[in-house]
Amino acid sequence: MTDAELVHRTRNGESLARDQLVRRWAPRVLAICRAKIGHHHVAEDLAQETLIRGLADLSRLEQAEKFGGWLRSIAGHVCTDWQRSCAAKRRAIIGVQANGQHRGQSLSGRDSSPANQAEDDEQRERLEEAIDQLSEDLREPLMLFYYDEMTYEEIAALVGVSRATVNTRLTKARHQLACQLASLVELKE
Amino acid sequence: MRCESIQQQICESPDHYSDDPDGEIILQHLTECHVCRAFAQQVRSVHLDLLKIGSENLDRSLSIADRVLLDISEMDQSGAVAGAHRSNRNRYSAPFKWNAILSCAASAFVGFVLAILWMRPLNEPEPIIVEQSLEVPVKNSPLHSPSGDMEETSFSDSDTAAHLVHATGKVSIRVKEDEPWSEVEMVSLPAFGCPSSGSVRTEEGVLCELETTTGSRVRLNESSEIKVHSGDEVELVRGQVWFRASTDAPLRVKTSGSEKTQEKADSDWRLMCHSNTESLASCAPDQPLQVAAALGSVDVSLNGVDRTLPPGTFFTLADGEVNVRESSQDILNAERWMQPLLTLAGHGNPELTKRVDALLAQIGRTKLSSMFERDLRNLGEFAALPLMRFVSAEESANESKQRQLAIRIIADTAPIWMVPDLIQSLNDDDGVVRMESARGLLRLTEETMGIPLEDWMRERDVWEPAFIRWNEWWQENRSAFPVSPTNVVPLQDPKTL
Known part of the structure; x- marks a missing residue:
């Protein structure tokens, strides 16, 4: 319906x-x-x-x-x-x-030993922080795609942009998250 | 192609870039460029984590929907919605109303718990401990009495209705309705018998499995509780439970959830699990009652009306409304929580193999491919053997993508006793399979036989000498490696190649 x-x-x-x-x-x-x-x-x-x-x-x-x-x-x-x-x-x-x-569930799905839990919490926190640093234009399609498994077409219709724009924004969002998290890992190491 | 455009394509389709028209070029580039390879892994990791967070938020949003509907219903009852619009708006606009309500409820609950702790008997009963004995029949095992003295079980052999088979932590039991709960020690699990009308429950993070005296199996998810009326009848009190009816007798399941959530479902709700069928049921105070027929059909009786659910069907009862839908993919998801129990049964467990095959079959066909891949990885070394059997099977020869994924997971997770299997895979016709096998061997043995991983993707004359060296190396070193677990043998000894 x-x-x-x-x-x-x-x-x-x-x-x-x-x-x-x-x-x-x-x-x-x-x-x-x-x-x-x-x-x-x-x-x-x-x-x-x-x-x-x-x-x-x-x-x-x-x-x-x-x-x-x-x-x-x-x-x-x-x-x-x-x-x-x-x-x-x-x-x-x-x-x-x-x-x-x-505290959400384990991202890795590993057993919930204190060490793994702490690591997962940290991993999750870093990801959440990285998401917060995205611009709202990128964050919105990202959230709609992953939170509700909306298709690109559905997101495009809701946000009022073209499907290609949704694709571009999602691609950019993933790229920025990957770069941001990778640099954090390098810094940590 | 340049690194920038490769990375762009990976970000555009983290799940399926290898299926793109340029997929082969991308894969080839990834074998040669360590920067892009690391980037691809990072994107994939982010993608998987986002999917995981997304699925958690789906649950949260359903709970938001429930709260909204409850709030609206209250307003409907008070006539607020039907009346003046503006007054509703003012009423709805009050921010964080639920926080206040939840705070009050939490305070009341804490007070209640403190009151119970304050008023509990000083001599708290000791946990029930069953003595381990190979000679003493399980059902006659003595239990410790609350006073600490040994005494005979309060139920006879004929009373025993089920035995605990596996558990991932401490499980609580109650022999009778009016007796206190006691914890079963892990060491006692194989010897613990649950009497008729006894109850079993799991706490957060603990799963367990029971076998009834008629041969049916029952698995409890965390925070679940059942009452075992007899070997062929179980009552689901709360939580999520999986049933497999024995080959000889059906299993009857009733729920007490409907009695405890009268405002949601004023219903008498029962299941008949026929022989050799598998099903799931869940009930919780604020959640819809749900049944899924996983293998074979299950009969659901609601208010005296029977209906048969075909395999792969979900039956949901929410607010008195029945919803039936079909989704075998969702069944696979719904059974995810049982994976730790499957691994407790050890390597070569047919049920584990079946699940690995089912997960593998879904990968690449659905949007949740990454989740299924994650499930396989979470199984760790327990998935490695069935995956290797898939890679080696003649039937999978045409499923190139699936084989490549399987060998990638194996390279990351294979245990040390799979070294001969990996050596055998170095002779595969698919370059990716050869390279990933070499990567797995490098991880396990720190040996490369003198050629870089990328060379395993090239022509036979480049890598064949290394393959021969691997076989010679194995003959020289095999005694230094652990043998595979009992009943698991290498698919084919490399020396016969």
């Missing part, structure tokens, strides 16, 4: 359609928020906020087929509001995260 159909059905009070719409867009909105502000805990809160605002404002959406772009712009507003108003709070949250509260 297309987004437009789901939007129409949601407006007609079909809760199943609403649920499907939310589940379909949650990973994408999370990717967008992550690309705009970095760091998961905050991005998750803002993604949740975006989805709730989107559902509440659904009656204002004039063209149902443009739901994705419209939700993306809401995510942009939510993130900008947060960046403006919570700069100090943001630093505090990031500090807490850096201390290990937000």
